[in-house]
Amino acid sequence: MRGFLLNNVLPFWAKNAIDREFGGIITMLDRDGKIYGTDKNVWFMGRAMYTYALAYNELEKKQEYLDIAEEMYRFLPKCELDESGRLPFIVARDGRPLDVNSAYFSETFAAIGCAEYYIATGDKNVWASAEKYFNIAYSLYKKDLARTPTADPPIVETKALGPSMIMLSTAQVLRKVEKEKYDSIAKECADEILVHFIEGKGLLENVSLTGEFVDTPTGREINPGHSLEAAWFLMSEGVYQNNTLYKTKAKDIIDISMRHGYRDGGIIAFCDCDGNPPSQLEWDMKIWWPQCEAIIANLLCYNVFGEEKYLKDYEALRNYAFSRYTDSERGEWYGYLHYDGTVANTLKGNVSKGPFHLPRMLYLVDKLERGENIW
């Protein structure tokens, strides 16, 4: 794991993706690592900063890692939309906004990148940036949760799982610097994740504003990789806080998500919790990141509960993923398999795939295999 991370994955992105001319990172890389498009997802400024700063802090004091984190840190202000520091989703190569949406995940990933880079450098300005980006995201998160139904007669409005799980994992990183504040936010977000866990259905992507099951395609949507990711965020929080409820609920989420999502060695992309036709065309494709999250979730669950079942599932998932996604000739993982496990697209990066899920999994599995805690 550690060797593959340090000798294959981190060098692949370091060599091919860093934009030495305009700054930041370009993630649209083909099988060979050649750039096929230069629009940039701002998520990856923060995510690459996090990945390389973490490698510097935890694995190897390599100047190159620090330089890449610095490169991302310097590019972020070029993307900012206004004085407040609000970030767009997609930018042109020079940082000008191409796609601005109401989500705030560019900010959450910027926050974890800055937090980890602050740990590497001790530069107070970097920590100030982490807090600035976090505060933008957190106030939008709270505002979104405060929504109440408005239409009369009612149209069922929903809230999504993504925000609470991403805010939880963001708080889990930022508390490495400031424990008390972010411990309390982490708890609040973990509780909010539990609102999405409906008995007999699963961890639902969308529930009503008051937390009820909504019997529509949106309300029945399950993203098993997302569920398994949320489960290990929650279980690691349970370990950190010594909270039995979080640990046992996370285990239940793993169980039902594996029933929904596990098929022939890997995790599918989407399903409907009641077996209706899924809305997404790619529903039974096997995408790389759900495999990463399933691997972490099952290994962590084995470490916490000691039940052989999770070790077996961890090993099966790991063996499937490493044998199918690894490109032994040209480095990194493929990202997309057909339902039958054959490679559907040879790209190594796109607007969604860059240096994040795979390196995070490799880092954490290395830790978990040595019996360490995540936090």
Add this chain to the structure above:
Amino acid sequence: MRGFLLNNVLPFWAKNAIDREFGGIITMLDRDGKIYGTDKNVWFMGRAMYTYALAYNELEKKQEYLDIAEEMYRFLPKCELDESGRLPFIVARDGRPLDVNSAYFSETFAAIGCAEYYIATGDKNVWASAEKYFNIAYSLYKKDLARTPTADPPIVETKALGPSMIMLSTAQVLRKVEKEKYDSIAKECADEILVHFIEGKGLLENVSLTGEFVDTPTGREINPGHSLEAAWFLMSEGVYQNNTLYKTKAKDIIDISMRHGYRDGGIIAFCDCDGNPPSQLEWDMKIWWPQCEAIIANLLCYNVFGEEKYLKDYEALRNYAFSRYTDSERGEWYGYLHYDGTVANTLKGNVSKGPFHLPRMLYLVDKLERGENIW
């Protein structure tokens, strides 16, 4: 073809999809025709009106067809956003807007539905509605084409193929009522389609505002089903106007689109014209509607040019599609096959699949096999 249309496809939607309580049509039907979601795509109000009014006008004077068209016609005003008649994209079951976007295809499909329903009824109010919806769409179309690049330094802005091809096919229907005005608009739109046909690349989904090839994932995007659909719109216009340029260019588009899109009997969903990794996860899936459009395009091309190659391709495509998509037990076609031709999703309808591409293909192939012209 005609029997399958009249005895299978039209009854399937008539029986399962018409919303007798709130009006309009619900297209989210599972394999058995059971409704699994009630959000409505406004496109299908116009499309279903068109399909059933056309069946009434051209195939069989069945009161049921007229009643369905009437049902759609009465629901449309419930969807209108304002006095002007502007329509949203998705509405709740009662017609309230859920998704409003800047496209105007709800209006173009409403226009063809009303035009065909006017032919059935002779009701002048219905023709007034057709013109109202057409005028909204046409003025937005012209406004969009008049865009000029604004960013400095330039960010390459693009224009899409969809609008000109949909406006062409809309004008082709409306001229059944008012020849001169819509003949001239059809010509203008046919010329605009040709702007997207770049030598050696294909019929591109997106070109620069001034009609140049753009070397980005967006600029290199090919949707072979879309290309083949545009090709038969253009070729049928060439036949109607006796315009050799349209006919030969349409043939060239068919040739290159089949090279890009034909694989093992069917047409894939997307590719990059230069062989870079496609952006869409579903790129090599075989979706039902590109098969319909490819079948029409090749048969029409055979009728116009008499070259055996097109007859052979038509037969291969038709045999593949009818053997793979037909659900001989429960009616209609499946919509989505994996890359290898196995069924990927058993749904019969969703927000994109309803009574339009398949019935239109069945109607036209029946006509073309008898050697008739489309218009």
